[in-house]
Amino acid sequence: MSPLGAPSADAQAHSAHLREVIQEQIIAAGGSIPFWKYMELALYTPGLGYYSAGAHKFGKGGDFITAPERSPLFSAGVATAIAPALRQAGKGAVFMELGGGSGAFAESCLLALQDIGVLPARYVMLEPSADLRQRQRERLQAQLPAELFARVEWLDGPIAEIWNGVLFANEVIDALPVPRFVIRAGEVMEEHVALDGEGRFVRTEKPADAMLIGAVRNIERRLPEPLPEGYRSEALAQLPYWMQAVVGGLQNGALLLIDYGYARSEFYQPERSDGTLRAFRQQHVTNDVFAWPGLQDITASVDFTAVAEACVGAGFEFSGYCSQSSFLLGNGLERHLQAAEAQAADEVARHNLRQQVKHLTLPSEMGERFQAIGFQRGVELDAAFLLGDLSHHL
Secondary structure, eight states: OOOOOOHHHHHHHHHHHHHHHHHHHHHHSEEEEEHHHHHHHHSSTTTTTTTTTTOOOOOOTSSBOHHHOOOOHHHHHHHHHHHHHHHHOOOOOOOEOOOOOTTTHHHHHHHHHHHTTTSEEEEEOOOHHHHHHHHHHHHHHSSSOHHHTTTTEESSSSSOEEEEEEEEEEGGGGSSSOOOOEEETTTEEEEEEETTTTSSSEEEEEEEOOOHHHHHHHHHTTTTSSSOOTEEEETTHHHHHHHHHHHTEEEEEEEEEEEEEEHHHTTTTTOOTTTTTEEEETTTEEEETTTSSSSEEEOEEEEEHHHHHHHTTTTOOEEEEEHHHHHHHTTTTTHHHHHHHHHOHHHHHHHHHHHHHHHHHHHHTTTTTEEEEEEEEEOOOOGGOOSOOOOOOO
């Protein structure tokens, strides 16, 4: 049993329902499904999946705290970084946020962009979860001036028509359903999920398809030697197709992606012989991704070399890559902190702001575990990465 203890009776019933849905999928598929399919069902099954149901996920009362929930100073740094690209994108510039979490980022980013004087014509949130979309709408309508809220809209899919602007994603790629592989006798096998005699989820292996084999062999070309026998990890083989889909008709614009992960040479180190997969529940991490489906997040670290390959392959120019700490410091964090302190009500509030900065920048917190990477086409994002360049690691 998890040290967190068992969920409530209602939550357990919810999880049991989703477990039955996944079990039925496994049986219908002939006895196993690829791990990425299990992850997709656990996270996104309508009404039941972790991101599709109504449980509180973000912030102090949720399962994890993202940077925008930590502090509006994060959003201020992003706003500073992308302001030149928004200006260059022109009068009808669009800011698209993939996912939206609690709406905390949209709220503070729009206010920061207003202060800078670079408001987008449209602030688009691509949010697949109807529950999260409603929470975002309620928050933004309550917290933003009417003029700012009027710029916000929610879409069911990418913008197909030609558009100019900025696409931003914070902690999105880590939640994409990811294939798992294992090396057996030099061959690439794909991890599947099957059922044991009592209906519990268990790992099994099947021959990988051509796409996953190609992705793993591409990974090995950048490593000093082939992956060893029994090495198990993740490879987001579909990332190039996903990236091309989400940018849609973006013509002139920038991509800014922030997430936790590594460059490829660090990602596939020998000590990570079981990959980077883990789950989060009530701000505790567990390796048991089969426990309580629908009640815990499932995530894997990001291979930023793969992100660079996918975005350059989609026709964008590489802008830069650095730690979150370097990114925020290089985009006015100290100035934003001073401005916030000047408006703080008392010393307690100023102390809280300084604590927020520590959470965002210290190596033991988010500062080095999270990375920022950017791309551009017809606009400039290079200046956002002048501090702490790590592009040589890619």
